[in-house]
Amino acid sequence: MTAAPSDDFVSLVLEVVADIPEGCVMTYGDVAAAIGSRAARAVGTVMSHYGSDVPWWRVVRASGHPAIDHETRALQHYRAEGTPLLWTRTGSWRVDLATARHVPTA
DNA sequence: TGGGTGACTAAGT
């Protein structure tokens, strides 16, 4: 299952996500915009099927929260990469988009 | 060809 889909949209998404440097993150909407689309949902769908081959944890929602049901898994990577995190008093946490948000030069 | 689904976003409560 070495994801090598001939699908254009899928390949573009994987390419953008793979280009995100360590310690940085991008929102689903930003990834979609990077490939010239606004299908943030489609990006998430692609990640759910091919995320195994890309640093999916570097892709978060517009609120700074990681993919649903994968927050704990993403937290392990953030702590290991030194990604800036913001903790709330309620015990919840989120990625500091103001500092970790990555902007593709292309 | 048409309809339903989803690792989303933004706005309102």
Place this chain on the structure above:
DNA sequence: CACTTAGCCACCC
């Protein structure tokens, strides 16, 4: 800050 509602886009049957 957290939850709910409506809107959008790409993919599968």
